[in-house]
Amino acid sequence: MLQDTPPHSATERGRAFLQGDPFSHRDGRGLDCSSRAKCQQVPLNLWNSWTKKNQGQEDYRNEVTLSRLRLRVVPPEVLQNNGIESLNLDRNKLKQLPGIAKLCNLRKLVLSKNDIIDFPEEIRSLVHLEKLELNQNQIRVIPEGVFSCLPKLRHLRLNNNRLDRLPKDLAVCCSSLQYLNLSNNLFLAIPLAVLELKCLQELYLYNNKLRQLPMKMFKELPLKMFKVSGNPLREPPYEVCAGGLRQITSYFDQLQNSRAEEDRRVKTMFLGMSLAGKSTICKSLKQRQIVQMSEEERTVGIEISEFQIQGFTFLFWDFAGQLEYYMTHHMFITPQALVILVINFQQYQRSDDSFKELVGFWINNLFMRVPNSVVLPVGTHIDVCCEQEVKEKKEDIMSKIQDMLDERKSTLAHLIANLEDNEESEFFVDQWNRLKEMEQCTLTVLDLVPVNCMDYEDIRTLEGTILKHVKNEAVFPNVIQVLPPIYKQVEAAIVNIVQKNEELAEHGMMDLSLLHRELSCQFHLTHLDVELLRDILRYLHRIGLIVWYEEVKQLESTVFLCPDILITIFKTLVRYGLTQQLESIAVDILIAEHATIRDRANWVWAFKSKAMLCQKAMRALLKHQLYLDGMRDVFEEMVGSRSQKGKLFSLLEHFEICLESEEVSKMWGGDHKEDLHIRVYFSPEIPEGFFKRLMVKACSFFSTHWVAKAICLLICSGKPLLIKANNQKGYSYIELRCRKPAERAGFQLVWDFVMTIISISNKLLEEWPGLHLCVKTPCRTAGCPAEFVWPDVDDKSTVTKEEIKTCGTCAFRFETELLLPKEYPGQMTRAMQEKLPARFSEIFRDTFGPCGTLETLHSKLTV
Numbered sequence: 094m095l096q097d098t099p100p101h102s103a104t105e106r107g108r109a110f111l112q113g114d115p116f117s118h119r120d121g122r123g124l125d126c127s128s129r130a131k132c133q134q135v136p137l138n139l140w141n142s143w144t145k146k147n148q149g150q151e152d153y154r155n156e157v158t159l160s161r162l163r164l165r166v167v168p169p170e171v172l173q174n175n176g177i178e179s180l181n182l183d184r185n186k187l188k189q190l191p192g193i194a195k196l197c198n199l200r201k202l203v204l205s206k207n208d209i210i211d212f213p214e215e216i217r218s219l220v221h222l223e224k225l226e227l228n229q230n231q232i233r234v235i236p237e238g239v240f241s242c243l244p245k246l247r248h249l250r251l252n253n254n255r256l257d258r259l260p261k262d263l264a265v266c267c268s269s270l271q272y273l274n275l276s277n278n279l280f281l282a283i284p285l286a287v288l289e290l291k292c293l294q295e296l297y298l299y300n301n302k303l304r305q306l307p308m309k310m311f312k313e314l315p316l317k318m319f320k321v322s323g324n325p326l327r328e329p330p331y332e333v334c335a336g337g338l339r340q341i342t343s344y345f346d347q348l349q350n351s352r353a354e355e356d357r358r359v360k361t362m363f364l365g366m367s368l369a370g371k372s373t374i375c376k377s378l379k380q381r382q383i384v385q386m387s388e389e390e391r392t393v394g395i396e397i398s399e400f401q402i403q404g405f406t407f408l409f410w411d412f413a414g415q416l417e418y419y420m421t422h423h424m425f426i427t428p429q430a431l432v433i434l435v436i437n438f439q440q441y442q443r444s445d446d447s448f449k450e451l452v453g454f455w456i457n458n459l460f461m462r463v464p465n466s467v468v469l470p471v472g473t474h475i476d477v478c479c480e481q482e483v484k485e486k487k488e489d490i491m492s493k494i495q496d497m498l499d500e501r502k503s504t505l506a507h508l509i510a511n512l513e514d515n516e517e518s519e520f521f522v523d524q525w526n527r528l529k530e531m532e533q534c535t536l537t538v539l540d541l542v543p544v545n546c547m548d549y550e551d552i553r554t555l556e557g558t559i560l561k562h563v564k565n566e567a568v569f570p571n572v573i574q575v576l577p578p579i580y581k582q583v584e585a586a587i588v589n590i591v592q593k594n595e596e597l598a599e600h601g602m603m604d605l606s607l608l609h610r611e612l613s614c615q616f617h618l619t620h621l622d623v624e625l626l627r628d629i630l631r632y633l634h635r636i637g638l639i640v641w642y643e644e645v646k647q648l649e650s651t652v653f654l655c656p657d658i659l660i661t662i663f664k665t666l667v668r669y670g671l672t673q674q675l676e677s678i679a680v681d682i683l684i685a686e687h688a689t690i691r692d693r694a695n696w697v698w699a700f701k702s703k704a705m706l707c708q709k710a711m712r713a714l715l716k717h718q719l720y721l722d723g724m725r726d727v728f729e730e731m732v733g734s735r736s737q738k739g740k741l742f743s744l745l746e747h748f749e750i751c752l753e754s755e756e757v758s759k760m761w762g763g764d765h766k767e768d769l770h771i772r773v774y775f776s777p778e779i780p781e782g783f784f785k786r787l788m789v790k791a792c793s794f795f796s797t798h799w800v801a802k803a804i805c806l807l808i809c810s811g812k813p814l815l816i817k818a819n820n821q822k823g824y825s826y827i828e829l830r831c832r833k834p835a836e837r838a839g840f841q842l843v844w845d846f847v848m849t850i851i852s853i854s855n856k857l858l859e860e861w862p863g864l865h866l867c868v869k870t871p872c873r874t875a876g877c878p879a880e881f882v883w884p885d886v887d888d889k890s891t892v893t894k895e896e897i898k899t900c901g902t903c904a905f906r907f908e909t910e911l912l913l914p915k916e917y918p919g920q921m922t923r924a925m926q927e928k929l930p931a932r933f934s935e936i937f938r939d940t941f942g943p944c945g946t947l948e949t950l951h952s953k954l955t956v
């Protein structure tokens with residue numbers, strides 16, 4: 094008879110298992126001893142009955158799962174059972190697998206997330222193996238002579254190891270291997286054996302060191318899925334690969350018919366505080382002479398320009414330094430660029446506060462958003478400092494940056510060690526992996542260059558330094574991009590069209606089919622196919638030369654040939670001194686927009702108190718600005734009519750900076766000590782723009798909502814959920830609060846609600862690869878400082894199934910549902926489906942893609 098037993102720790106379960114007192118759970122598909130499985134005691138003599146006829150999707154006669162048991166050896170009982178066809182040993186502590194050869198009928202072997210360094214050679218005896226998973230180990234070499242014994246292998250996961258080559262005999266699997274995952278390894282080139290895999294359909298190569306992809310791979314392999322981001326690619330460039338298989342194939346088709354051209358292009362982003370001298374440097378470099386900027390000519394939003402020198406094209410992105418613009422900056426800060434961090438030496442003091450404001454803030458943001466970037470610090474205004482002062486300030490900044498780099502390293506090491514020391518570390522493998530990936534990232538900070546921007550000699554020295562760095566392949570491995578000539582021809586033709594057409598030059602928007610017609614009239618481009626044009630436009634969009642949001646329905650047929658129009662529009666809405674702009678909207682514009690002076694005063698009040706603008710205010714503001722700029726004709730197109738949204742609103746929604754708002758705290762009515770209360774901690778801090786985007790996304794799921802600056806209240810099925818941001822150094826978190834449900838049945842809905850927000854945060858996290866999140870529930874005993882750390886939320890199982898949790902500090906026992914979701918949102922979707930607004934699934938589909946369904950909400954969001 095099977096009996097329920099109280100929950101045990103994973104260590105206990107593992108130990109008991111090895112002592113012949115295993116817990117097992119028969120789930121209809123075989124033995125499952127995973128620590129998340131419901132624990133039931135099985136007498137030893139029932140061992141043989143553990144292996145069970147499979148009733149699941151994969152047809153394995155005998156299936157055994159021994160996940161997350163801290164096993165250091167494969168239990169002898171398992172090795173004695175040579176009838177096993179599927180063995181899952183993931184998330185254990187295995188280093189070696191002596192005796193595994195005995196399981197000669199194995200068809201599936203999962204060894205993911207163990208401690209394997211040396212490839213287990215006995216695997217060569219498993220001649221029936223079809224699926225082999227060795228990901229997340231530390232394997233450096235796979236010896237020859239293993240794969241040649243595995244002719245049936247169709248699925249091979251080797252990601253997250255330390256491999257830089259594969260054995261030649263992998264080619265023996267050419268008529269079987271369909272899936273190969275080599276991501277997060279050290280490959281410099283595609284292994285030759287891969288090119289022989291004539292049945293390969295899925296190939297994953299994220300985060301290696303690849304520079305070039307062989308054309309043959311795309312011509313001869315039947316690939317249906319190919320992922321290669323995170324490599325320093327030059328052929329095809331990363332911006333082509335981002336378009337997926339179809340665009341890569343089209344790129345190689347073009348290359349096959351013509352001689353490749355090399356393009357040397359560097360996106361250069363100027364960041365730093367206001368009045369640091371960014372625009373002065375940018376303009377002086379471009380005009381090859383000193384350009385004096387008056388303080389009134391402050392950069393608004395972002396200014397984009399091009400500068401060519403010694404065969405390099407620099408695309409300068411000059412970011413405005415005022416705080417108001419920071420919220421949108423992260424959208425334009427992209428990887429693979431040179432960041433010039435400009436610091437005003439006259440303003441800089443050798444104090445922690447000054448460093449934090451003028452330098453640390455930017456370094457932190459780069460850590461979070463583009464952790465692999467290259468930063469060149471430049472100190473300006475040295476003409477008003479003495480030589481010694483410049484020397485000391487330079488040393489101070491460089492040493493403080495070094496301290497930051499060291500601190501980040503040790504924080505990461507500390508977070509990793511915490512997870513590893515956790516008694517149940519196997520529950521935190523995904524968090525551990527993300528941290529390990531962050532550990533691999535290196536923010537390269539070059540030596541600071543002091544300049545007097547009023548002296549052209551200094552500007553030239555800076556120019557020389559920039560050129561020296563971009564020519565250094567170790568620092569910029571992918572500056573050179575190999576392109577088919579047609580890419581350059583289309584780019585040149587677009588510049589030509591814009592220059593010739595005065596009206597177009599003003600707003601820079603063009604309909605895609607018209608653009609195609611115009612381009613087709615040009616010499617060289619008479620046979621330009623519209624699909625190829627789309628591919629080239631995608632590439633030009635990714636390098637930042639044009640803007641084309643094809644994924645936004647309302648914008649798919651509009652190409653912004655000069656991104657400046659968008660900047661002009663953003664400038665109007667996201668700008669320094671917006672309050673004054675609102676106040677200065679002319680009365681006749683208000684009248685035309687059916688608004689009053691009182692409305693205008695309300696808009697100013699709402700903006701000051703909640704940082705929000707209503708649609709009507711935006712329309713009036715834009716009308717005001719576009720009319721001033723003599724661009725009346727684009728107003729309707731951009732802003733639309735009062736009944737129909739124009740392109741602008743689609744854009745703002747796309748960037749998630751568009752939301753209407755109302756009163757929050759009044760609706761919430763204050764915190765109660767009974768509330769369910771969760772904190773999502775951010776390390777190093779909550780990035781600018783994160784909270785706002787979280788709110789916009791959350792509000793699009795829950796139509797009843799109220800928003801203010803750092804706080805938001807959502808309602809689902811009459812239940813309120815409060816989201817609050819707290820951003821302090823070393824203590825940055827977003828707090829989620831719900832009222833404690835009166836009856837047991839209410840917990841499911843409340844936890845589903847919380848999980849939705851956490852899932853959205855996890856989705857957003859993808860845009861800040863250097864950011865770490867950790868979810869914790871504070872202990873419910875008043876004054877107790879302890880917190881319950883949430884395990885990985887990575888699959889459809891519950892976060893926990895335990896009934897009671899005991900606080901390690903105050904020793905109080907709590908019902909688990911007061912602290913963690915007891916049932917995972919597998920059921921969330923069902924519970925919420927009835928409660929959520931009908932728009933939910935529609936918005937969800939728009940946000941997470943066409944294959945998104947409510948059922949896949951969580952898995953999609955947390956992938």
Ligand SMILES: Nc1nc2c(ncn2[C@@H]2O[C@H](COP(=O)(O)OP(=O)(O)OP(=O)(O)O)[C@@H](O)[C@H]2O)c(=O)[nH]1
Nearest residue numbers: 367368369370371372373386391392414474545546
């Ligand atoms: N004396 C001196 N003045 C400088 C130097 N660099 C910049 N300035 C002056 O500082 C002021 C601000 O320079 P900008 O280039 O506009 O600064 P910015 O960083 O682009 O400022 P925002 O547009 O607000 O982001 C201008 O008046 C410049 O002429 C320098 O090295 N020495």
